[in-house]
Amino acid sequence: MNPWPFVIAAYAVTAAGALALALLSWRAMRRAEAAAESLRKPR
Protein backbone atom coordinates (compact mmCIF):
# COMPACT_ATOMS: atom_id res chain seq x y z
CA MET A 1 0.00 0.00 0.00
CA ASN A 2 1.32 3.42 -0.97
CA PRO A 3 1.46 5.45 2.29
CA TRP A 4 1.91 8.89 0.71
CA PRO A 5 -1.80 9.72 0.16
CA PHE A 6 -2.35 8.99 3.88
CA VAL A 7 0.68 11.08 4.90
CA ILE A 8 -0.51 14.01 2.76
CA ALA A 9 -4.08 13.70 4.09
CA ALA A 10 -2.83 13.68 7.71
CA TYR A 11 -0.65 16.75 7.09
CA ALA A 12 -3.59 18.54 5.39
CA VAL A 13 -5.91 17.84 8.36
CA THR A 14 -3.23 18.98 10.83
CA ALA A 15 -2.38 22.18 8.90
CA ALA A 16 -6.05 23.11 8.37
CA GLY A 17 -6.97 22.38 12.00
CA ALA A 18 -3.98 24.28 13.42
CA LEU A 19 -4.63 27.27 11.15
CA ALA A 20 -8.34 27.34 12.04
CA LEU A 21 -7.55 27.12 15.77
CA ALA A 22 -4.97 29.91 15.55
CA LEU A 23 -7.31 32.17 13.53
CA LEU A 24 -10.28 31.61 15.87
CA SER A 25 -8.15 32.28 18.95
CA TRP A 26 -6.62 35.42 17.42
CA ARG A 27 -10.04 36.74 16.35
CA ALA A 28 -11.53 36.07 19.82
CA MET A 29 -8.60 37.90 21.41
CA ARG A 30 -8.84 40.91 19.08
CA ARG A 31 -12.62 41.20 19.52
CA ALA A 32 -12.45 40.98 23.31
CA GLU A 33 -9.61 43.53 23.52
CA ALA A 34 -11.39 45.92 21.12
CA ALA A 35 -14.59 45.68 23.18
CA ALA A 36 -12.68 46.33 26.43
CA GLU A 37 -10.85 49.27 24.84
CA SER A 38 -14.10 50.82 23.61
CA LEU A 39 -15.36 51.15 27.20
CA ARG A 40 -12.12 52.53 28.54
CA LYS A 41 -12.48 55.73 30.54
CA PRO A 42 -10.71 58.77 29.03
CA ARG A 43 -8.04 59.96 31.46
Place this chain on the structure above:
Amino acid sequence: MCLVTGSIWGRPTWGTWWEWGRAADLDAAAVLRLYRLYRACPRRRRAWCDGRVPALFGVAGTVLLPIIRYSVVWWNTLHQGQSIGLTRSTIDPSILWPLWFTLSGFTLFFAGVVLMRMRALLATQKLEARMKRMAAQ
Protein backbone atom coordinates in the same frame (compact mmCIF):
# COMPACT_ATOMS: atom_id res chain seq x y z
CA MET B 1 -6.93 16.40 15.02
CA CYS B 2 -5.21 13.70 17.06
CA LEU B 3 -8.07 11.24 16.54
CA VAL B 4 -8.49 11.97 12.80
CA THR B 5 -4.77 11.88 11.93
CA GLY B 6 -4.34 8.80 14.14
CA SER B 7 -7.11 7.09 12.19
CA ILE B 8 -5.48 8.09 8.87
CA TRP B 9 -2.19 6.69 10.20
CA GLY B 10 -3.88 3.46 11.28
CA ARG B 11 -5.23 2.62 7.82
CA PRO B 12 -1.85 1.98 6.05
CA THR B 13 -0.08 0.88 9.26
CA TRP B 14 -2.56 -1.56 10.81
CA GLY B 15 -4.99 -1.99 7.89
CA THR B 16 -7.97 -0.36 9.60
CA TRP B 17 -9.30 3.17 10.21
CA TRP B 18 -10.69 2.33 13.66
CA GLU B 19 -11.22 -0.85 15.65
CA TRP B 20 -13.79 -1.34 18.40
CA GLY B 21 -14.47 -4.45 20.47
CA ARG B 22 -12.15 -6.97 22.13
CA ALA B 23 -9.09 -6.02 20.10
CA ALA B 24 -10.01 -2.34 20.22
CA ASP B 25 -7.28 0.21 20.16
CA LEU B 26 -7.84 1.33 23.74
CA ASP B 27 -5.31 4.11 23.44
CA ALA B 28 -7.43 5.92 20.81
CA ALA B 29 -10.65 5.02 22.65
CA ALA B 30 -9.29 6.67 25.82
CA VAL B 31 -8.36 9.79 23.82
CA LEU B 32 -11.90 9.81 22.40
CA ARG B 33 -13.34 9.65 25.95
CA LEU B 34 -11.11 12.55 27.00
CA TYR B 35 -12.25 14.54 23.93
CA ARG B 36 -15.93 13.87 24.75
CA LEU B 37 -15.38 14.92 28.36
CA TYR B 38 -13.78 18.22 27.35
CA ARG B 39 -16.46 18.81 24.67
CA ALA B 40 -19.11 18.45 27.38
CA CYS B 41 -17.32 20.96 29.62
CA PRO B 42 -18.25 24.28 27.87
CA ARG B 43 -21.92 23.23 27.71
CA ARG B 44 -21.91 22.77 31.49
CA ARG B 45 -20.27 26.17 31.86
CA ARG B 46 -22.97 27.92 29.82
CA ALA B 47 -25.69 26.16 31.78
CA TRP B 48 -24.43 26.96 35.27
CA CYS B 49 -22.14 29.95 34.67
CA ASP B 50 -19.78 28.74 37.36
CA GLY B 51 -16.03 28.46 36.78
CA ARG B 52 -15.70 25.68 39.36
CA VAL B 53 -17.68 23.16 37.27
CA PRO B 54 -15.38 23.34 34.20
CA ALA B 55 -12.43 23.13 36.62
CA LEU B 56 -13.88 19.88 38.03
CA PHE B 57 -14.21 18.54 34.48
CA GLY B 58 -10.56 19.41 33.89
CA VAL B 59 -9.51 17.53 37.03
CA ALA B 60 -11.71 14.55 36.05
CA GLY B 61 -10.07 14.54 32.59
CA THR B 62 -6.62 14.09 34.12
CA VAL B 63 -7.77 10.67 35.41
CA LEU B 64 -7.81 9.52 31.78
CA LEU B 65 -4.23 10.68 31.10
CA PRO B 66 -2.42 7.72 32.77
CA ILE B 67 -4.90 5.36 31.04
CA ILE B 68 -3.94 6.88 27.67
CA ARG B 69 -0.26 6.76 28.61
CA TYR B 70 -0.19 3.12 29.81
CA SER B 71 -2.92 1.60 27.61
CA VAL B 72 -0.28 0.29 25.16
CA VAL B 73 1.52 -1.41 28.06
CA TRP B 74 -1.52 -2.77 29.96
CA TRP B 75 -3.51 -4.16 27.01
CA ASN B 76 -2.48 -6.04 23.89
CA THR B 77 -4.07 -3.95 21.13
CA LEU B 78 -3.37 -3.12 17.49
CA HIS B 79 -1.10 -0.35 18.73
CA GLN B 80 2.56 -1.27 19.09
CA GLY B 81 4.10 -1.31 22.57
CA GLN B 82 5.95 1.56 24.15
CA SER B 83 8.40 3.11 21.64
CA ILE B 84 10.11 5.78 23.74
CA GLY B 85 11.32 5.27 27.30
CA LEU B 86 13.30 7.42 29.68
CA THR B 87 16.63 5.87 28.69
CA ARG B 88 16.14 4.35 25.24
CA SER B 89 13.99 4.41 22.12
CA THR B 90 13.06 1.75 19.57
CA ILE B 91 12.27 4.41 16.94
CA ASP B 92 14.74 4.76 14.06
CA PRO B 93 16.89 7.92 14.48
CA SER B 94 15.85 9.10 10.99
CA ILE B 95 12.27 9.65 12.25
CA LEU B 96 13.15 10.28 15.91
CA TRP B 97 14.64 13.76 15.42
CA PRO B 98 11.64 15.00 13.36
CA LEU B 99 9.43 13.75 16.21
CA TRP B 100 11.21 15.99 18.77
CA PHE B 101 11.22 18.84 16.24
CA THR B 102 7.45 18.66 15.64
CA LEU B 103 6.79 18.09 19.35
CA SER B 104 8.66 21.32 20.15
CA GLY B 105 6.78 23.14 17.39
CA PHE B 106 3.36 21.98 18.59
CA THR B 107 4.25 22.80 22.21
CA LEU B 108 5.07 26.38 21.17
CA PHE B 109 1.91 26.55 19.02
CA PHE B 110 -0.18 25.31 21.97
CA ALA B 111 1.43 27.89 24.28
CA GLY B 112 0.63 30.62 21.74
CA VAL B 113 -3.03 29.56 21.51
CA VAL B 114 -3.33 29.41 25.33
CA LEU B 115 -1.82 32.92 25.61
CA MET B 116 -4.28 34.29 23.02
CA ARG B 117 -7.21 32.67 24.88
CA MET B 118 -5.92 34.08 28.18
CA ARG B 119 -5.72 37.59 26.70
CA ALA B 120 -9.29 37.21 25.40
CA LEU B 121 -10.49 36.05 28.84
CA LEU B 122 -8.70 38.90 30.64
CA ALA B 123 -10.16 41.47 28.22
CA THR B 124 -13.67 40.01 28.72
CA GLN B 125 -13.28 40.22 32.52
CA LYS B 126 -12.02 43.80 32.18
CA LEU B 127 -15.04 44.66 30.00
CA GLU B 128 -17.48 43.13 32.52
CA ALA B 129 -15.83 45.02 35.40
CA ARG B 130 -16.08 48.32 33.50
CA MET B 131 -19.73 47.69 32.64
CA LYS B 132 -20.49 46.98 36.32
CA ARG B 133 -18.71 50.18 37.34
CA MET B 134 -20.64 52.18 34.73
CA ALA B 135 -23.95 50.66 35.86
CA ALA B 136 -23.17 51.56 39.49
CA GLN B 137 -22.45 55.23 38.65
